[in-house]
Amino acid sequence: xxxxxxxxxxxxxIGETDLALFTTGMISREAFSAKDRDANFYMIGSMGLLAAxxxxxxxxxxxxxxxxxxxxxxxxxxxxxxxxxAHEAPGNFIHVILDNEAYESTGNQPSISRGRxxxxxxxxxxxxxxxxxxxxxxxxxxxxxxCAATGPTCLVAKVGGxxxxxxxxxxxxxxxxxxxxxxxx
Amino acid sequence: MIPANKFWxxxxxxxxxxxxxxxxxxxxxxxxxxxxxxxxxxxxxxxEDLALGVASGGYFAGKRSGILIQNSGLGNIVNGLTSYSxxxxxxxxMFITWRGFQGKDAPEHILMGDKMLEFLGxxxxxxxxxxxxxxxxxxxEAIKYMDTEQRPFAIIVRKGAIG
Numbered sequence: 172x173x174x175x176x177x178x179x180x181x182x183x184x185i186g187e188t189d190l191a192l193f194t195t196g197m198i199s200r201e202a203f204s205a206k207d208r209d210a211n212f213y214m215i216g217s218m219g220l221l222a223a224x225x226x227x228x229x230x231x232x233x234x235x236x237x238x239x240x241x242x243x244x245x246x247x248x249x250x251x252x253x254x255x256x257a258h259e260a261p262g263n264f265i266h267v268i269l270d271n272e273a274y275e276s277t278g279n280q281p282s283i284s285r286g287r288x289x290x291x292x293x294x295x296x297x298x299x300x301x302x303x304x305x306x307x308x309x310x311x312x313x314x315x316x317x318c319a320a321t322g323p324t325c326l327v328a329k330v331g332g333x334x335x336x337x338x339x340x341x342x343x344x345x346x347x348x349x350x351x352x353x354x355x356x
Numbered sequence: 357m358i359p360a361n362k363f364w365x366x367x368x369x370x371x372x373x374x375x376x377x378x379x380x381x382x383x384x385x386x387x388x389x390x391x392x393x394x395x396x397x398x399x400x401x402x403x404e405d406l407a408l409g410v411a412s413g414g415y416f417a418g419k420r421s422g423i424l425i426q427n428s429g430l431g432n433i434v435n436g437l438t439s440y441s442x443x444x445x446x447x448x449x450m451f452i453t454w455r456g457f458q459g460k461d462a463p464e465h466i467l468m469g470d471k472m473l474e475f476l477g478x479x480x481x482x483x484x485x486x487x488x489x490x491x492x493x494x495x496x497e498a499i500k501y502m503d504t505e506q507r508p509f510a511i512i513v514r515k516g517a518i519g
Contacts, residue, residue: 216439223406227413227421230399231374251402255410259399346506349444356416 172307174269174330175201178240180311181267182206184318185238190228190356194221194241196276197333198269202240203341210355213341213348219248222256222266229261232356236263236318243270243284250292256323257297264323266293267314271332279332293325300324357519358491360385361392366491368395370499372422372449374414375399376407380426382453386518387424404429405436412446420499422449427456427472428465437479437508447502449495450481450510457514476510483510486517 178193178201185191192212193199199213214221225239246253246268256264272285293301300320304310310328317324341348363386367373376399379387390398401407407423414421425433430452441448455461456469468475476483482501484494498509 214440216443217405217409217436220405220409220436220440223401223409224412224416227374227376227399227410228416229413230397230410231414231417231419249403249406252406255399255402255406345443346445349446353416353418356418 172305172310172328172330174198174271174332175205176307177269177310177328177330178202179205180307181238181240181314182208184311184315186236186318188355189236189238190232190352191238191240192221192225194218194245196242196244196274197338198240198242199341200276200338201333204338209351212352213343215341215345219245221245222249222252226252226256226259226261226264228356229264230259233261233263235356236265237261238265238267240267240269243268243272243282243289244274246289247282247284253292253296253298253325257293260297260299261323262299262321265317266298266323266325268325268327269330270327271330273332275332288327290325290327293327298323298325302326304328357516358486358488360389360518363491363518364389364393364396366495367422368393370420370495372420373397374411374419374421375424376401376410377424377451378402378404378407378426378429380424380453380455382426382455382513382515383424383451383518404432408433408436408441408448411448412441415446415448420449422451424451426453427468430468430472430475434479437481441508442480445506446508447506448508449498449502450508451513452483452510454485454512454514473512481508481510483512485512485514
């Protein structure tokens with residue numbers, strides 16, 4: 172599956188009040204391009220910080236569903252976040268890692284995730300539910316299951332990138348984006 | 357010395373309930389009493405930038421939030437400040453210990469101890485150094501700044517400040 176297709180399926184299947192947080196780089200840009208919504212947060216800077224931010228929101232908003240969508244690069248950058256999330260164990264936390272085995276927004280340099288299974292890290296960390304998906308239909312089905320499960324859940328999908336930088340950058344002013352998202356929390 | 361329970365009481369009285377951090381020996385007493393503080397939710401982070409990220413979740417949920425870190429961890433938090441907290445305008449109260457104060461400490465703390473206040477100034481993060489008699493006024497100043505500027509504020513904690 173293409174990463175952009177996975178992002179589209181996520182946005183089609185989350186609830187209206189679900190908070191969706193997208194990681195630095197192409198994932199945020201593709202989400203912004205596919206379906207911008209007030210309850211979307213795009214991490215423009217601070218690669219690796221997004222899941223920790225999502226954890227903090229999940230702990231403070233237990234009645235809301237928090238969906239954190241990140242890539243292999245950002246997950247690897249702060250791998251210690253996985254046991255931290257499992258330790259705090261928010262039932263409303265859904266972690267999706269879209270693994271394209273590359274740093275695409277900086278020129279498609281290979282990441283170290285090829286031949287490595289990030290889902291095993293989530294399993295070893297103690298996530299309540301961990302799944303992998305390679306086909307889009309299976310990914311969509313697993314994502315729906317994770318939305319209905321008691322978390323924290325982690326869904327790892329090997330994806331193909333876009334191979335193009337034609338997708339626009341996010342043109343929202345960061346403080347405005349923050350205020351917009353916060354008003355939905 | 358500010359008793360640890362009074363430290364937390366001053367914070368909860370000002371609606372600070374959500375914290376994250378990475379330990380420092382200067383914070384031993386403050387951290388030790390957290391299990392006895394039902395109004396405090398503390399998340400033990402694994403890096404200082406992740407503590408900033410976790411604490412910011414409280415802000416998004418409409419609560420006052422803070423972190424407690426050692427000054428050595430300022431090195432880990434720079435990008436979290438420059439391209440997250442300061443860029444998006446996410447105000448977080450930062451308690452930062454002052455290892456290496458006046459050059460008297462283990463060698464790994466000397467340089468950061470010497471440069472810390474200058475470094476915070478470069479980052480545009482205002483600070484107050486905690487004294488026996490300025491906890492409440494420092495918190496009130498921090499709240500005023502964070503509410504109006506939507507930026508982080510640092511309170512520097514020296515050895516023996518909280519006990």
